[in-house]
Amino acid sequence: MLGRLLSTRTIGYLVLGWAAAWFGIMAIGGGSSWHFFLQGATALADADDPVNGGLHLYAAAPILQIGPLSFLAVLVLLPAGHVLALLGGQILGAAAGLLLLWLVRGLVPQGQRDDARLAMAAAYFLPVWMFLAVGVTHLDDVLALLLSVAALRTARAGRAWPTGLLLGLATDAKPWALGFAALLLLLPGRRPRFAAAAALAGAVAVAWVPFFLGDSGTSNALRYTIQNAPVSALHALGIHDARTPVWDRPAQLALALTLGALAAWRGRWAAIPLLTVASRLVLEPGGNKYYIAGVVVGTIIWDFAGARHTLPWWTMSASFGLFVARWIPMPAVLHGWLLVALFVAACALLLGRSPVGGRAGSTVDPAARLDGMVKGRAGP
Template sequence: MRLSARAAASLVTAWAAGWFAVMVIGGGSSWPFFVQGAHALADAHDRVAGGLHLYAAAPVLQIGPLAFLAVLPLLPAGPAAAMLGWQVLGAAAGLFVVYLVRGLRPERDRTRLAQAALYFVPVWMFLAVGVVHVDDVLALLLSVAALRAARSGRPWVTGLLLGLAADAKPWALAFAALLLLLPGWRAQLAAVVVLGLVLAVAWLPFFAGDPHTSAALRYTIENRPVSALRVIGVRDPRTPPWDRPAQLALALALGALAVWRGRWAAIPLLAVAARLVLEPGGNKYYIAGLVVGTLVWDFVGSRWSSPWWTIAASLGLFLARWVPMPDAWHGRLLVAFFAAACVLLLAPAPARASAPSELGHAPSPAV
């Protein structure tokens, strides 16, 4: 059954409202980190832990300054009211992600997108409302917007949006392969320059203001039993020194290969999958980035009539985290999902690869 634009939007919005009501009860487990960081950033008079000393004093805050700045305007209302405000904004951001994805291939049946959104929404609501990770919400929203800008051939906007995404959460640089979608090396170079300037404006003041900020680059987390990293044989108790660079390199390599193979719509999916297969942490909200990628692929790239990638990610990786099973099985599921995503690059090439300037008309394999 094909849905009209209004019916599809109403269905997804009502579904999101229902999940918001579920997640808002007892939600906000990560919110204190954002309150702490925002207050510290605003306290420029504190020469030990405030202002530009923020990351030197609290390297545990692996959150970009843009996320703290985004939280600041709501804090005068009080931490609880500010958190509710960001829960509402984060939920709305999820709906806007769906809207942005629709614009990547506007001629396609909206019913397909509505079906995928039914599985996307609960995972997104857990991120935005359940744990309230403002940085990931901003990074994912801005990265999808950057993908739209790249497909429209707008280098300055693409570089700006991707830079802001990394200013909210540095791992968003994993999406940088989308710059290859811009038409011609001059446009790509312009986007890289803008991206570099936006990163410099946000991050260089901290390194210049306190040389100990570099300690935040060396901060490590526990290599948890549920991680895919343990499954592939890395037994280090905490993040190996090579891990973060390897995540970025793998994401960029797979993204570039996706563009070369005519599967640009797989860039977000492959970028997040590359990060998670080498991720020592095992937080449930990480899967939100993956379902953003599957949402893009299921609507734009896949020829299947059902959103099987989003279903697999939301049920097999997210919902499965509440199913009693040995920890290692969660890592194995993630490794299997990563391997399946890589198959997108090995399938027979499409008949014709569309030019980057042709919005949303890239053919794709039946995967």
């Protein structure tokens, strides 16, 4: 109904206005995590410091679980001064959210797009995204999610090298983004997949290997643990270790890659981002609210490119049930069980029927292929 009453341009202006409003709301007292980025970027630039600077960054400060690409992005902003650098990071993060919506829009062929449905989903997506990009200003997660969605676009287009490079850059921004590597299976054939995997490995090696060669203590960052929060799904599942279990991070990656591969094989490609994020959060000991931004990225892709319903039920549910609910008084363990419920629901998406042309390796628009089959049977 909304799409019939409003033009695409008008819908775009409404989304921009909504984004600007939430930018203003989140900018008040925003940037609560920006000091981590200033610390890391400043240390990275101080190559003359033989203990804390340059390639010694992660050995000296393993708490900085942020990729070097994110610190390089901050270094570009720092000449403007700390205050303006923060504002610049917030503006870039907000713009990345709008660019992400544009990338999601392009996942659906032009004749099948429903901009009103995307706008409805964006209404729930943008407050959560602005909390990540402006409220806490976690530029690493912003870049990782944006680059991963861009990789989904290129994978669907059958472009091997860009897909691998984008996934590698996403991992260089935030290591957990390596879980999106199942997107390589969407490429058409073994050779493009190997080429994309090589591009991914090369991008990761260029960014990370110098730190391991420059200081063997960089491996300390791989063993860094965080508190197992009472609101975490890990805690709800009965794993009450005080800090991150030694098996946890490898299990997150293995689970994400396995479920992503199953989604590709089942032709449920639009579910891969949601499954990847859900796999991380169901085993995540941390309880930060900004984690939910990754969830709504996955849900908006599914609502717009994978689901058939009119209302964006997945994005609405994630926004209220996982994000807004964090400000509602309730037993901490219930928040953990809500994350477990998200994971179970996301896994249920694997049970759906595969669309025509939707299996791994197919980059042909399903609707176009179906139309061709019908015309072929009907004759000239």
